[in-house]
Amino acid sequence: AQSVSQHNHHVILSEAASLELGCNYSYGGTVNLFWYVQYPGQHLQLLLKYFSGDPLVKGIKGFEAEFIKSKFSFNLRKPSVQWSDTAEYFCAVTLSVGGKLIFGQGTELSVKP
Amino acid sequence: DSGVTQTPKHLITATGQRVTLRCSPRSGDLSVYWYQQSLDQGLQFLIQYYNGEERAKGNILERFSAQQFPDLHSELNLSSLELGDSALYFCASSPSNLVNEQFFGPGTRLTVL
Numbered sequence: 001a002q003s004v005s006q007h008n009h010h011v012i013l014s015e016a017a018s019l020e021l022g023c024n025y026s027y028g029g030t031v032n033l034f035w036y037v038q039y040p041g042q043h044l045q046l047l048l049k050y051f052s053g054d055p056l057v058k059g060i061k062g063f064e065a066e067f068i069k070s071k072f073s074f075n076l077r078k079p080s081v082q083w084s085d086t087a088e089y090f091c092a093v094t095l096s097v098g099g100k101l102i103f104g105q106g107t108e109l110s111v112k113p
Numbered sequence: 114d115s116g117v118t119q120t121p122k123h124l125i126t127a128t129g130q131r132v133t134l135r136c137s138p139r140s141g142d143l144s145v146y147w148y149q150q151s152l153d154q155g156l157q158f159l160i161q162y163y164n165g166e167e168r169a170k171g172n173i174l175e176r177f178s179a180q181q182f183p184d185l186h187s188e189l190n191l192s193s194l195e196l197g198d199s200a201l202y203f204c205a206s207s208p209s210n211l212v213n214e215q216f217f218g219p220g221t222r223l224t225v226l
Binding site for chain 2: 032034036042043044045046049051090094097099100101102103104105106
């Protein structure tokens, strides 16, 4: 079955540190890739998405992600985190247009001021 | 605010009971998706409706059912509730079956005692 793996369950960083959250998926065909963020007590919000084209995708709030097809990866990066980035981050894929989202387990990010 | 609304925000009930969760999609969105978020299972897709018809089914228990009404709002019915059904239930919507981006509601937190 198709699955999404996020390598880190909990990441703790100090403000201004760089962030990289790993995401790998298991599916050999065409996928559409997403990163969602869930701030404490809030709903899921889309950070960025990749459908096709430039594998380096820029999203909101200074986040970016790189799709590496050969590694089945879609890692999320941010050069300098802020305390307000404290949240849970979910990587997700869809296997077809308009299809269900398959989520990773989530990575909780805590940023210390 | 994603434009997707869910009611109620919180629901506390007893084992064996039946509850109905309601979702109103963004204006103009035809697709509605239901997801369950629990500590042990993470975020799991339950079911999708498109313009009133069931489009895809995920890990949805037989005790659970859903429907989408002519005005496009959707209801998720959970019956014979068990302790393990305690979770956050999210609804998401998208404009059509041809668009990948899903917009999430704030969720309904169900507690089964």
